[in-house]
Amino acid sequence: MICLAFESTAHTFGCGIVSDEKNKCRILANTKKSYIKEDSVGIHPREAADFHYANAINVLDNALEKANLKIEEIDLISYSIGPGLGNCLKVGAVMARTLSLLHNKPLVGVNHCIAHIEIGKKLTKARDPITCYASGANTQIIGLEKKRYRIFGETLDIGIGNFLDVFGREINLGFPAGPKMDEMYFTGKELITLPYTVKGMDLAFSGLLTAGKKMIGKEKQSDLVFSLMHNAFAMLTEVTERALAHTGKKEVLLTGGVASSNALREMMKEMCKQRKAKFFVPERSVCVDNAAMISWLGILMYKSGIATKISESRILPKQRTDQIEVIWK
């Protein structure tokens, strides 16, 4: 089966084409365009949606060309239902509905966070991991229990990627600041005392951000970046470790845009080594927001009997990971 999908939860408009031939996840195309530029100061939802509408056809055409397929050869259409920015989500949903109606193809709406987990599991061969999903808007520690992806811990305020980008902008690194900060992390020497906020299993980053901003110019920049990232990543690693201890699971899957960070990878890997757990990170193209993962989850859901009627094909900007019953294998 071949599924074509759209991803438009935030700054990226993507089109993915995936086949499950021989039970493998074969990514035939994974094209995208991002609204955000190096000097962007965040996402303006309506402008991002306008950008997506302007580029949607082009991104779709590029995907079909890359996969060397005609739309008639596609078996299934899927799209991100949520969570995400409503204005942006609508664009993917409109594209998916239109193609489904025009070409008489079944439609499946999928949860963006679960799509990250499922493609990560498939491509790394992780079986039953605790997932640390760390991205711009999302920060969740998730594990499958009784047919739901349960959220064991999550951010109470901003996503960890947003935390990094906002601080990076304050010290003029532009967007995305993560990769540059990651390099600076390894040159820092002094650990500065900063807030470390873990509440039960949940995390908060805005206090750390405010404290860090106040120290700009007063501390050596490399030490400040090192200390901020050290605390934020240690918080994530601590909660991930406790989720492992609580569930008895023996694998960690790290995904989301912040999974690109070598500093975070090192810390998680070390924790896993100490706990004798296996550590997995998928390739970068499926860690960041992408539509291949939406295609893959579309296939899994459709094959287990799930389809979305056009009349019920809404977007759900606030849909949570644990609202979906996991009935697929």
Ligand code: MG
């Ligand atoms: Mg994401």
